[in-house]
Amino acid sequence: MNKNLKNMIIVFIGFFFLSLFSNTLSPFITTIKSTYGVSNDLIAILPPVVYCSSFIMSIVSARLQNMMTLKRGLHVGFLFAAIASIVILVSKSFYVLLVGYFISGLAVGMGTVFLTTTLSLLPKEYQKFSLGQACFGLGGILILPIDRFILKNNIAFNYTYIIHIICVIAFIIISSKVEVNAPCEKEDRCVNTFSILRNPLVLLLSLAIFFYVGAEISTTNWTGTFLESYYGLTKAEVPGILSSFWILFTVGRAMGDKILEKVGTLRFLSISPLVSILGIFIILSGNTKIQSLIGIAVIGLSMSLVYPAIQGYVIQHVDSEYVPAASAIVTIFNNLGATFLTYIIGFAGGIKVSYVFIIQIFFYAYIFIVALHYLISKTGKRQLS
Template sequence: MFNPSMKNKFLLPFILVTSLFFMWGLANNLTGILIPHLRKALELSNTQSTLVDTAAYLAYFIAAIPAGLLLKKVGYKNGILIGLLVFSLGCFLFVPAANTRDFGLFLGGAFIIGIGLATLETAANPYATKLGPEETATTRLNFAQSFNGLAATAAPFLGTIFILSGKDYSQETLGEAERLAYLQMEANSVKGPYITIGITLLVLAILFSLVKFPNVEDKQQNGGSFTGAWRSPLLRWAVLAQFFYVGAQVCVTSFFIRMAMEGGGMTEKEAGSYLGIYGLLFMIGRFAGTALTRIIPAAKLLAIYAAISFALCLITIQLEGNLVVFALGALGFFLSIMFPTIFALGIQGLGENTKPGSSLLVMSIIGGAIFPVIMGYLIDNAGDHIQVGYYIPLSCFIIIFLFAHKNLKKA
């Protein structure tokens, strides 16, 4: 990924930028724990619980273009610093939200976190492609995104240990005072993990402010426009594919624990552990994808993975018991390369329009705000039948396959 002559110049900045992929991976993948947990702690419906996704990914949509404009003005490094500070603020807001069991405050914290993540992703994704030779940009981005995969493994295990209690009492089981104490205990369990993340982000912000970063800007890269970027047919396709991909991924993880408990007969703790296995396969898939994109064209690999994901989702809908959980877990491997591959293919050849193009791709993450709510509504209206909801991510994989096929035709 680096020539020897470039190594000293790019290595430390690349390591620091890669750490960002891990941190926003923690935040994104904790929602798979947070949604069923808040559903229990705050007594929410399926549709209401998915509003956590809506708040976070709506923030991506709102902040993406301003983040791109911000990058054009302040550069990658300062944009990253701003993103880190906003991200940490959202994490700390979960403390008063838990203390008061106020769902609105939880949504506010998730929204602020989403703004921070949008700023970081708009900066870090293209920056990672520029910290080394252009011909290995896709491989380098997949490598950095592999640490997002590492977070996909760590977050469910940490959330299972520190957030999930494994207890689920009905109103008939407990008296009113005991029930309120139990619900408050469940809400309080989110504070420790989010305080820890917030402090870590502040430490990272200090490191970024102290380390000297190479100047990868040039006159061309400081120009560009959203209109110019949107003229690229492949970017338009990439925006659509990313919209459906993020929607599919968030649907799978947001309802994974409920599916494992109801479809596989598992306890809450066991279901959380299986979500961690999903994350482990996601991480393995990211590292494997880094190697595979060196020997298989990225668009071809994306098409293969989209077709397999469609088949696994169909198994999830049609079968019952542990096979459903195994199919969901396997999805982690095949979803792993989709985001970075779509991103890298989408900004290819944009030149001076790379930054605004990156903003548009980050903006498309709003799919994660829309599809889970549709899925939750479908499940609520199907008598809480979780499997019916998986028709939503299944349909998304068709669009991703078409995007990959479009790139293959171009190649």
């Protein structure tokens, strides 16, 4: 098998396993609350703990890229997932469980940075960022029936993490075949990660990642509540609609690389946010189930490629020695958005759930303005050398 193709497939497998692992928590929140007998206020800190530790570890990993090989970084990141799984599996106390989920955030932060950097250092034709994100989305879809099976059969939720321990062992074996080296490893050209933010293109598009993540998380976290409140859908109907959203979202990403090649990244990024805003107006102004389905479908398809489009454009428009730094910065801003915008959006949603979608309009407007600026000015060239 072609070496670069093999490396790309290994990264995709890593994204899939990491997604299975990171998406296990959400469906079990209510179960964890009842199992450990904790209050609503205490259980509410679980997701932020994961987001925060992931954000911290993404910053640390940006430094570690200059200190260890990519292969070792992948192994260490996934070992954190194994350690977290063991802690969660044996925990008898909520606070021990909290430690386990904190470590799980470390695994996600480090695993994402090293997987993304590995993919970013492949030749351009193998930098299938959209397909990589589709593999991550597929993990999020497939973990749901696994979690439902666990809950339906009254199996202890933490037994799910046995699956993740097996996946970690499998990936460490598979990733031992990775043959990608960072510039720092090959030629001792280590670049200070955060110095790349002096590049206006990198800074502005990283902020676009920050705002996009806020839009994605608010859509996935609040759409169910919105549909129940404004469309009168039942709790039984909402999961089906959300599953449809994730399927469309993942299908969009699976086809994304070819779409971006034909349309052009900047042109796509100057159109897609406007389509997403249209989808928001559809669901905010509608009152029938079919209108909600149309609005969510429009949002799901249009937003699916925004992240990989920005990610790919940033990485492909810096010189080779800056690629690991650019890759790490994209992940850091991703985690930064997930950590901080979640609170802001949650506060707005607590006042009125429709505010969640109104805020998104400003997020998409920023992405549109930045993309249009570079599309018109044609300054999206390599600015670091």
